[in-house]
Every structure is written in structure tokens, then in C-alpha cells.
Amino acid sequence: MKSKVKTKDINSVVWNACDTFRGVIDPSQYKDYILVMLFLKYVSDVYSEKHEDYLKKYNGDKERADRAMQLERFVVPSNSHFNFLYDSRNEDNIGELIDIGLADLEESNREKLTSADGAGIFRNISFNSSNLGDKKEKNARLKNLLQDFVKLDLTPSHLEGKDIIGDAYEFLIANFASDAGKKAGEFYTPAGVSTLLAELTKSKSGARIYDPTCGSASLLIKAAQEAEDNNFSLYGQEANGSTWALAVMNMFLHGFDNASIRWGDTLRNPKHIEGDALMKFDTVVANPPFSLDKWGQDELEDDKFSRFSRGLPPKSKGDWAFISHMIESAYEGTGKVGVVVPHGVLFRGSAEGRIRKKVIEDNLLDAVIGLPANLFFGTGIPAAILIFNKGKQNRKETLFIDASDHYVSGKNQNELLPEHIERIVLTYEDFKADKLSPGIIEEKYSYVATYKELQENEFNLNIPRYVDTFEEEAEIDITAVQQEIDTLEKELAKVQEEMRGYLKKLEL
Structure with a gap:
């Protein structure tokens, strides 16, 4: 056989x-x-x-x-x-x-x-x-x-x-990303990050799941695989034509024949529309391009979908433009959003600072999670995950996690292992279940901040302001160091004396 x-x-x-x-x-x-x-x-x-x-x-x-x-x-x-x-x-x-x-x-x-x-x-x-x-x-x-x-x-x-074709396709995309260098970030989110985002935003039965910058759809597929059951629908959009084609094929090879993957610029021309409004989703996940220049600010000052009611992001930094689109695409009262961002999103001022302030005032921010450096293809900079929740209701706290030191070194990139992912997810689940009181949850790892603390920090979300990872240097015993120096000097003098003896013999 x-x-x-x-x-x-x-x-x-x-x-x-x-x-x-x-x-x-x-x-x-x-x-x-x-x-x-x-x-x-x-x-x-x-x-x-x-x-x-x-x-x-x-x-x-x-x-x-x-x-x-x-x-x-x-x-x-x-x-x-x-x-x-x-x-x-x-x-x-x-x-x-x-x-x-x-x-x-x-x-x-x-x-x-x-x-x-x-x-x-x-x-x-x-x-x-x-x-x-x-x-x-x-x-x-x-x-x-x-x-x-x-x-x-x-x-x-x-x-x-039944999944091996899809698994092989994912393996190949990951290996192509490893070879493609800087361009890899345009079409692939590392598996560990996709898994983490999918688990943090785990979709319930009947969910609409959406990725507005879906690349080759690996993150969207992972969100589907982590859903509560097989009752969900998938939606994505991708600006790059070749990458959009990969996403469509990826969906078929994974058996998601009914996924709606559209081609086009999500900010300038969102394709998932219901009537005259943006389509709404239960779960929105994305790894948008970091700090995209020329994202369309000039064309979107009077955005017909009112995505930028909290402020128009700067022309040269599109991070909050993507975040604003994602928030507006989530169902009111229930929608969840998970997005990968560069750290500048957490603390940059001016227009971005004003948008951040409004988002926090509107009680949308659930969690800020710092990731290790060198996880992503094409950039070694550390990134963070922001979780927004449009169903926080009366809960005003925000969870901060610093997972930047929790990874394993890989050949080309660092990697998140299952235990690293599980630790983050369990901490977040405890937070959602109101099991965590404000303050330090775990030394040098997690902290729950109140709205008042965020306000006092002028809505700056820089993680070290909340999670103290400072390591005191070990005290130096001056007496012991001096004794060690004295011992080394005596040993050096002895060796030098022996060398002089050898040299005199050679001269004879």
C-alpha cells in the first residue's frame, strides 16, 4: 500500500x-x-x-x-x-x-x-x-x-x-519570509505573534473575523483556528496584488472557501461595506505596516466613514490611521481589536497624543503588551500589541505586560514559545475576569493601571512607566577587589622574575 x-x-x-x-x-x-x-x-x-x-x-x-x-x-x-x-x-x-x-x-x-x-x-x-x-x-x-x-x-x-496542504503552504510562506529580508514584513506575520494575537482576541461562535491588512492571510487563518468553534466568517483586505493572490490561495488550501478577501487600499478604499457604512466585525486583528508614510491623510480629512473623529494622524505616520479604522470596524458594545504596533504609538505626542488621549477617555484600551525585539522579518525593533475592547462597560483599568525578555533566540529571528504565549494570555484572561486589582501583578512583568494613573502620565503608554524592570547592579566589595588585585600583582611579579631568568640563560 x-x-x-x-x-x-x-x-x-x-x-x-x-x-x-x-x-x-x-x-x-x-x-x-x-x-x-x-x-x-x-x-x-x-x-x-x-x-x-x-x-x-x-x-x-x-x-x-x-x-x-x-x-x-x-x-x-x-x-x-x-x-x-x-x-x-x-x-x-x-x-x-x-x-x-x-x-x-x-x-x-x-x-x-x-x-x-x-x-x-x-x-x-x-x-x-x-x-x-x-x-x-x-x-x-x-x-x-x-x-x-x-x-x-x-x-x-x-x-x-486534511490540513497538510495548508500547513505546507504556511511553512513555505514562512521560509520565503526568511529569505525575503525587509520585504517579508509585507506578507507574513510570524507564527508565534499570530497565535498570541488570535488567543488574546479569541472569537466566539458566529463571529465575523476581519484583518484589514491581511498580507498572505496567516494571521487571519490563525484567528479562525483559535475560534471557539467552526461557526465563523472570515474577511480580509490587502493592498498588494501579488500578496492578495497568496491570501486567496491560502484560504482555499486551508479549506476556508467562503472567506471574503478583497484587493485594495483599506484606508483610501475599504472594500467591506454594508450600505453606506463600514461593515462591522466581532473580532478585528492586524499587523499593519509600521509608521507608513503617505498613507492618505490629504484624501481622508473628510473621511465619509468618520474613522478619524478622534483626530487625523500625521501624514508620515499611519499607525493610528489603521488603528482608527479597526476600532470603527468593530461592533459597538462587543467588538474586540488586536493590533501590532511600533512602540512610538505608545508615547509620540502632537496629533497621535491627542488621538491616544481620546481613545483612553472613551474607555477602549484594554491591554498594552510589550514584545521582544527581532521577532519580525525585515525589522529588529521591538513591537507591542494593543488590545481594544468596545465592551469594557464600567471597568476603567488597563493591563500592561512587559514580555520583552521572554523569548528564545532563533537562527534569524527571535521566537515566542508556547509557554511565553500562555503566560501572556493567562494574565490577560485573569484581567478580563476582574481577578486582578490595580497595581503590580507580577514584579517586572505585569501591572494594572487605573484611568487616573494614565491621566497623571498624560496618557503616555510607554510600558516602563508602569512595569518597573530596573535591575539594581550588584554591590561591589571594594576590600575584596583590592585583595584580588594585590594577589594578581604578586603573581605577575613572580612570572616576570621567572621570565628574566629564562632570558639571562638564553643570552649565555
Whole structure:
């Protein structure tokens, strides 16, 4: 009996396939080719297995089987199927054949693989691009790519578990992020941070879950996986076309076929609208771009959605623009918001200080959590998580946690381990359950601040103002140090005397 395909088998084959593009194009680009090919191989194998099932069911009646396939998850035209492209691998125009196959796959699945304005998920990628080399080199690379992927059997009956395709996709995105350097932060939130945010904002049954800057959707998927049950709906928006395409594919590979992932600039043109207002959500999570310049201030002074009623953020720092959008997108009275921010958001003054003051006065801020440095791809700076709660009611306190020293050093980035995440989450859950009184909760780790304290600190949220992590230096015993110096000087004199003796012997 043929052994089941495991996640590590897929990871190994696909990661080796990356060698086709190494040194040819930027790592932040070749992920698109690899992940598109993985998606194509998957939908082709699923289609083939299902078609075989129908042929058996209808005693070999291909016409009936073909009709039945029109109602399946994906329709795969014959020229879009991976096997057709593999059989065509020696053709002189193989790049063009792949592009045509992808376009036809899009057209046959318009509702699933195109945005509301008709943009397809493959429109930003071309396997016939001159970026892959001259014609001879390009054809050789694409042939190698097809030969690598033909080794993968992704038919559902041969997979060890229903989640392994999604798990492999996440593994690959994480590894591409490691290679992509500064650009990685545009499409990937580290797994530990995603898990932490998802657990801090754990969604209840029936929740609408939303990420307005969803990247490749790893954070949104984690929020779904941490939800109370499988009764939820997913929504996301992403400005970068290539990254939006990855998010759509990621959702399908994880089995979230009904997710609504839209393409566009969330601040300038939010796509999740109900009537003339922003759609509302139970849970809103995001890792927006840090301190985004030119985020659209000039165009949004008179924002029709009234997202900036607490103040307009500065032109060169978009952090509070994203936060304001998230807060306004959460249901009144119940909505939760979790967002990753640079530390400057906690204490910068002027317009940001005024917005921060209003948010705190409106009793929306639940928790401020300081994270370790070097967790994120593309930047070594430490970040923080802010939790906003539109259902705090009479509770006016805010929890501060300094988790900056709680991590394990990784090869390229530091990592949060399950025990680090659990400690933060348990502290926050105790706070939500009113088990923590104002003041120090745990020395050098957590503190509950009253509204009056925040007011006295002029609404500055800099964590060291609340969590004292100062370590006193050990007292120096001057007498002992002097004795040690005296001993060392005597030993040095003895060695110098011996050296002089050796030198005199050498002179003879």
C-alpha cells in the first residue's frame, strides 16, 4: 500500500523546487511562482480524483461525470490541468501555455478566483516573463519546475490529514519570509505573534473575523483556528496584488472557501461595506505596516466613514490611521481589536497624543503588551500589541505586560514559545475576569493601571512607566577587589622574575 504524503514530504519537494529561481529573481518574487504552482498542482489532483470517483459512480459515462464536475469546488479546464502542462514541458512556448492555462482556470472559476472588480489572482504573475531569462533559459527553468512538482501526489486520499496542504503552504510562506529580508514584513506575520494575537482576541461562535491588512492571510487563518468553534466568517483586505493572490490561495488550501478577501487600499478604499457604512466585525486583528508614510491623510480629512473623529494622524505616520479604522470596524458594545504596533504609538505626542488621549477617555484600551525585539522579518525593533475592547462597560483599568525578555533566540529571528504565549494570555484572561486589582501583578512583568494613573502620565503608554524592570547592579566589595588585585600583582611579579631568568640563560 502506498504510504501517505506528509507535510514534510511536500515541504522538501517544494523547497527544493525553489532552486529553479535562486539567483534569477528576488526571493520576494519567486515565492509567487512556487506557491502558484503548488496551488495548481493541488486543484488539479483534487479534480482528477473527484472525476475518477464520478466515472466509477456512472459506470464510465464521461459526459455525466463531466457534468457533475461542474458543481464541484473547482472547474479545471483540460489545458489548465497540471498534467497537461507537464506533458507539454518540452514545448517551445511552455511559459505561454502555463499563462494561458492559469487564465482559463480563473475564467472557469470567476466567483472564487477573481475580485469583485474582475481582477484575477494570477494577473500579477507571468511564467512567460523575460525576468526568468532568455527563451532557452526560461524554458529550461520551467521544465525543471514542472519536473519537481510532478513528484508530488496531492490527491486527498493520499494525504496524511486534511490540513497538510495548508500547513505546507504556511511553512513555505514562512521560509520565503526568511529569505525575503525587509520585504517579508509585507506578507507574513510570524507564527508565534499570530497565535498570541488570535488567543488574546479569541472569537466566539458566529463571529465575523476581519484583518484589514491581511498580507498572505496567516494571521487571519490563525484567528479562525483559535475560534471557539467552526461557526465563523472570515474577511480580509490587502493592498498588494501579488500578496492578495497568496491570501486567496491560502484560504482555499486551508479549506476556508467562503472567506471574503478583497484587493485594495483599506484606508483610501475599504472594500467591506454594508450600505453606506463600514461593515462591522466581532473580532478585528492586524499587523499593519509600521509608521507608513503617505498613507492618505490629504484624501481622508473628510473621511465619509468618520474613522478619524478622534483626530487625523500625521501624514508620515499611519499607525493610528489603521488603528482608527479597526476600532470603527468593530461592533459597538462587543467588538474586540488586536493590533501590532511600533512602540512610538505608545508615547509620540502632537496629533497621535491627542488621538491616544481620546481613545483612553472613551474607555477602549484594554491591554498594552510589550514584545521582544527581532521577532519580525525585515525589522529588529521591538513591537507591542494593543488590545481594544468596545465592551469594557464600567471597568476603567488597563493591563500592561512587559514580555520583552521572554523569548528564545532563533537562527534569524527571535521566537515566542508556547509557554511565553500562555503566560501572556493567562494574565490577560485573569484581567478580563476582574481577578486582578490595580497595581503590580507580577514584579517586572505585569501591572494594572487605573484611568487616573494614565491621566497623571498624560496618557503616555510607554510600558516602563508602569512595569518597573530596573535591575539594581550588584554591590561591589571594594576590600575584596583590592585583595584580588594585590594577589594578581604578586603573581605577575613572580612570572616576570621567572621570565628574566629564562632570558639571562638564553643570552649565555
